[in-house]
Amino acid sequence: MNLLMRFKKTEQKNNFRFSMKKDWKWNKKGAMKAGKMVWSVVRFGLIFILGYVIIYPLLETITKTFMPVSQYSDPSVIWIPKSLTLDNIKAAVIALDFWPAFGRTLVLCLGCAILQVVSCAITGYGFARFRFKLRGPLFALVILTIVVPTQLVFFPMKVQYRFFDFFGISHLIALFTGQPYTNYTINLVDTKMTFFLPSLLGVGIRSGLFIYIYRQFFRNMPKELEEAAKIDGCGPWSTFTRIMAPNARASALTVFLFSIIWHWNETMMTGSFFNKGNQPLSIAVQNANDGSMMGEMVSAGLYVASGRNWIEREATSYASVLMFILPPLILYVFTQKYFVEGVESSGIKG
Secondary structure (H helix, E strand, O other): OHHHHHHHHHHHHHHHHHHHHHHHHHHHHHHHHHHHHHHHHHHHHHHHHHHHHHHHHHHHHHHHHOOOHHHOOOOOOOOOOOOOOOHHHHHHHHHHOHHHHHHHHHHHHHHHHHHHHHHHHHHHHHHHHOOOOOHHHHHHHHHHHHHOOHHHHHHHHHHHHHOEOHHHHHHHHHHHHOOOHHHHOEOOOOOOHHHHHHHHHOOOOOHHHHHHHHHHHHHOOOHHHHHHHHHOOOOHHHHHHHHHHHHOHHHHHHHHHHHHHHHHHOOHHHHHHOOOOOOOHHHHHHHHHOHHHHHHHHHOOOOOOOOOHHHHHHHHHHHHHHHHHHHHHHHHHHHHHHHHHHHHHOHHHO
16 A cells, blocks of 8 residues: 555656646747747837838838929828829929939949949959068058048048149159149049049049958959969969959949949039039039029929929929939849849958
């Protein structure tokens, strides 16, 4: 009897322990499942809030662009206009002088992007594959160009472009003639050379970042490729042009797209280096609210001569902003896949 009672007690204890262990496992799984659900809700909320903050201005811009001016002060119209109009687009085309400004901006962005793709690739390859004196300090200066704000070097650059002296030739001529050297300098202000020259020499807008991207990519390339090219009789330049550069297409595309976007959005340097009438689209958008354009719009029959001028300017501003951001959006839609692949395979991830 005692043995039987002990056996039953032992069995009860074991069953109790098993049930406790089973309940603990189920509680742990339930807690983990509840935690995942809470995190999913929080993550969805954060993404929704960020998406709303980003998308809301774009939706408002699109709505106000195609909304008639008469409905701007209508309290019954909030998001969806009662009717659509293209008058705001027509007014923005006049205010921006759109097609000439668009052409100037396109030439400027494409030219700088192509020059930066080439110059930054050569510089990045040199830092990645060659050993030379002061390589570390020189690359530190490249990184410094990313950190130093443009405003710090803006005024010296403008003075230099206003009295541009090729290799000190103007100073040399001035020594023989006794005239001020400024008489022999070249004025590059209000020309695209103010952007093309830095891009060609690897010191353009964000060139430090582009050099870093190329350097990280070329550092990860197998050295066996260079050794095989050397055995086949290729020199450093042939190795770069025939082996390394073709394999860096993803990084080149990343640099190309980044360069276009940053030059497209640039306002401070373009607003100072280009005079009015020769400015790119980014500056024209800023001047869309200029009251001097109202006369041309009234003459075109788009706006009334008096009355709702502030509403008309607001409508023109919305249409101008939409026309300005539309080309980069279209570019991103068609190059999204390649852009993401380029970012993933470039030095940005490192």
